[in-house]
Amino acid sequence: MNKPLRRDVHGVLLLDKPAGVTSNQVLQHVKRLYRARKAGHTGSLDKLASGLLPLCLGEATKLSGYLLEADKVYEATCALGATTTTGDAAGEITTTNPVPDISRSELERVLARFQGEIQQTPPMFSALKHAGQRLYKLAYAGITVERKPRTVTIYELTHERYSGDELKIRICCSKGTYIRTLAEDIGQELGCGAHLRTLRRVGTGPFTAAQMVTITELEQLAQIGTDALDAQLVPMDDVLRNIPAVHLNESMAFYMRQGQAITVPRAPVQGLVRLYDQKDMFLGVGTILDDGRVGPKRLLQEIHS
Helix, strand or coil: CCCCCCECCCEEEEEEECCCCCHHHHHHHHHHHHCECCEEECCCCCCCCEEEEEEEEHHHHHHHHHHHCCCEEEEEEEEECEEECCCECCCCEEEECCCCCCCHHHHHHHHHCCCEEEEECCCCCCCCEECCEEHHHHHHCCCCCCCCCEEEEEEEEEEEEEECCEEEEEEEECCCCCHHHHHHHHHHHHCCCEEEEEEEEEEECCEEHHHCEEHHHHHHHHHHCHHHHHCCCECHHHHHCCCCEEECCHHHHHHHHCCCCECCCCCCCCCEEEEECCCCCEEEEEEECCCCCEEEEEECCCCCC
């Protein structure tokens, strides 16, 4: 049987990942639907989790690191009164405790303790590596290793609903924040223990849940054709919409494509910039050098339609 022909397709798909499948499984499925030569995700969501998983196709894969580093927004449900081996609903219950009668003001005081910069110890059931091995593989083998705490930032932490043994929270946080660890720590502060029951990501960098498309919708569009699928992709430069744009004339764009730093009048004085040529075509990412010139940082190949 002949393999389906792969094609060059470039852009970012804002997928609504369903719970119960891995990020790599949905990535491979989307890659097949699009018949894309190249695709990658921007930091995996746990199998338990659902929600916004940006997938980068083609040249957009060169920009995936910027979404990996971006802030995230989650909606989580914490099950109070029970801890588990994994910190989430996939694990076995290890302890149970009665849930105290918690007032709204007391709950808000507890949540306030976790806002700002905090220290988190990564869970054993995570994709971090120790001596070349994924921690979750060691955990499944019954091995526990020491993990160094690290600093993360919780910009906002609010409770959406509290009823019985269930607490729903919304979290805006920096990259590297473990929500299952946050749920466990909140449970510890409340004196009853907790684990993560559900997790849904609703924001990544500049992207929101309102822009997501489901696997089912993509499968239906695939029956129509590749044009219908491609219409779901957001432009690559949307990944960087929060950084300033620099427009180059034809000569500047030529030297930039050669990998040379150039002088651009009225360019920003520091940081990263989006680069566009004289035809308003997105070239990639530049950086402001110490001498004020604009240097290439991550350039894309020219895309011919």
